Amino acid sequence: MVVAAAGIVGAGWLLVTPPLSILGALGIVVCGIAFSIGATWLMRRSWAKEDQPSTRLRDPQRVLKQQIIIRSVITPLMLAGGAVLLGGGEVMIGVVTLFLGLSSLALLIGYISIRRRALAFDEQTQPADRLPPG
Known part of the structure; x- marks a missing residue:
């Protein structure tokens, strides 16, 4: 996730550089997807049945x-x-x-x-x- 966040910042810098702006836009998309996958893996280490999130209602x-x-x-x-x-x-x-x-x-x-x-x-x-x- 940290690498993806750094990649988003770097791609944002490329986005404002005229000859590399398309590469920057693609970098933001790829790094954003990588960040969301990393966040999902951080929250759920396994997709096994016993690793399901709690369905208990909040107090x-x-x-x-x-x-x-x-x-x-x-x-x-x-x-x-x-x-x-x-x-x-x-x-x-x-x-x-x-x-x-x-x-x-x-x-x-x-x-x-x-x-x-x-x-x-x-x-x-x-x-x-x-x-x-x-």
Whole structure:
């Protein structure tokens, strides 16, 4: 994969060199295919039946927690970026970035409220094996 990535960079350099641009385009295609094959081999060492990926569903609570963390990082960056763009005179891009930041903020608030309700529901409905004896 590293060699393929280096090949893509080298082919990109050839792409901007006028007499070698077709060779550069072909190099990007070949190295891109080699990179994808390398990534596939990295993820699956064997195509045997016992080497199949897990079909287990992801824990919804964990997914929500990950989304909250991601949105907590992205939202302030988008809002600050939109404010900077507006201050710099880029009105249209600034407005779009602010809108995306505000929609990300709305999603973050929704994710937090869903997670709180789910945690409260989990506390109220304990399974029989977790109930105290007696």
